[in-house]
Amino acid sequence: MTTEQAFETVTKIIFDRACELIVGGNPAYESELVLNHIEMVMVEWGYRSPKVSEYCDSLKQENDIMRDMGIE
Template structure:
C-alpha cells in the first residue's frame, strides 16, 4: 500500500462516519476539519486525490446546510 492509498483509506473511513452522523441529523463539523487537514497534508507530501477532495466538498456542503439551519 502506498502512502497516498493510506491517506485515501483513512479519509474514506472518516467520510463514511460523517455521512452516518449527517443522515442521523447531526452535524459532522469535526470530520470536516479532519478531512481538510488530511487533504492539506497530502498536498504537502505532493499528493492530489480527487477522492479526498470530493469527500471534503460533500461534507462541507452538508455541514453548511446545518450551519444555515443554526444546528450546533
C-alpha cells in the same frame, strides 16, 4: 499499500462515519476539519487525490446546510 492509498482509506473511513452522523440529523463539523487537514497534509507531501477533494467538498456542503439551519 502506498502512502496515497493509505490517506484515501483513512479519509473514506472518516467520511463514511460523518455521513452516518449527518443522516442521523447531527452535524459532522469536526470530521470536516479533519478531512481538510488530511487534504492539506497530502498536498504538502506532494499528493493530489480527487477522491479526497470530493469527500471534503461533499462534507462541507452537508455541514453548510446544518450551519444554515443553526444546528451546532
